[in-house]
Amino acid sequence: MITIVDEAPEHFGARERLLDLCFGEERFAKTSERVREGRLPVFAFSALDETGSLAGTVRLWSVVDRKGSHSLLLGPLAVAPRHQGRQVGDRLMRHALAQAAAYGHGSVILVGDLSYYERFGFSANLLDGIVLPGPVDVERFLALELVVGALAGLSGELTAAGTVDPVHSLAMPVRRSFLSNSARGA
Template structure:
């Protein structure tokens, strides 16, 4: 039995270990990761097995173009190798997309494998006017409209549009400047 639940801070260590296992530490250098850095996700879900072990994760992040048109950036999606083939990723994806739809979001974008994500309605070629701030294989830059025509409104470079994570956000100083919390 697998339960899909909202991610809580206690899941952070297991989530990061699963992401390292699935993608390696090189994942931290990817363009999508740069967009997520220092922000809180809009949605974050994990899959827990019957023993309570975290066996899957998916997150959605807010991004926007210069005109303020917003979309959600999906990723990463990861499933424990021992659970692959049990539709854990499918359940996580469907749950995340359902929540995005129920909360009125217009679209979801991601960088991933079309053969996998097409089953959820993602397609290539919908983001020809959209640019991520870094290198991206355009064949892997996929979109899904939750509201018809929404991706046609997204144009130009998209940037992070989410809330800062207070655990990693710079601490403001009285003079208006900020310093990283690690300093």
């Protein structure tokens, strides 16, 4: 049995290990990570198995264009290998999207595989004129309107918005050091 709950502080370590397992350390160099960096998520959900262990995670972050139009950036979504094939990712996605809609958010964007995310209503043809501050494969840049027309006012480059993470400045030297060393092949 899988239970979806709001992410709690005690899930942090397990979440980071799961993300490392699913995406590797190179996840810190991705454009989506750059947009999330230094901010707290708007929503963060954990899927727990019958033992209380983390089976999956998903988070949504606030992004804004230069005119102040908002959207949510979903990611990362990850499921522990032992729970894959049990629809944990589907349940996390449906829960996250339902919460976003219930709280009045108009749209959700992400970078991911259309073949997976189209079952939730995501499309690759809703983001004309919208970019992230870094390289993104346009075929993987997807969006879902929770409110019809919500993306019509969004344009240009999206940047981080929402609550600043007060702990972030303490963690940055470690991540930057990792990225600098990995870029040099160390």
